[in-house]
Amino acid sequence: MIPLEIGVTSVFESGSKYHFDKAIAKLLENDLAGSAAEIRKAGSFLKLWAAHTGNAGKTDLTDVETELNNLASNVETGVVKDKKELDKVFQKAIHVVSKTKK
DSSP states (O other), rough: OOOOOOOOOOOOHHHHHHHHHHHHHHHHOOOOOHHHHHHHHHHHHHHHHHHHTTTTTHHHHHHHHHHHHHHHHHHTTSOOOOHHHHHHHHHHHHHHHHHHHO
16 A cells, blocks of 8 residues: 555645536536536635634635635626636635645
């Protein structure tokens, strides 16, 4: 057996990225509800990461989680249909997670 060193941050980054990719795929399939659900799942990873990091970066993580929830609502109602809008918020979220690594 080969031991793997997987940091906690990797789990949150990978989980968020996975759901970001699925959200974009569902948006491109015009599955707005599915895309919104994936965005909310990614937001849940950020919420867990915020709890894990303590005070360091918690405000930034909470802010981006709120932004993701707003994006999910806008996707679900059809206000946002452009992949570029999702990319913009997703890149911000990924940046915040990488900035809060311990």
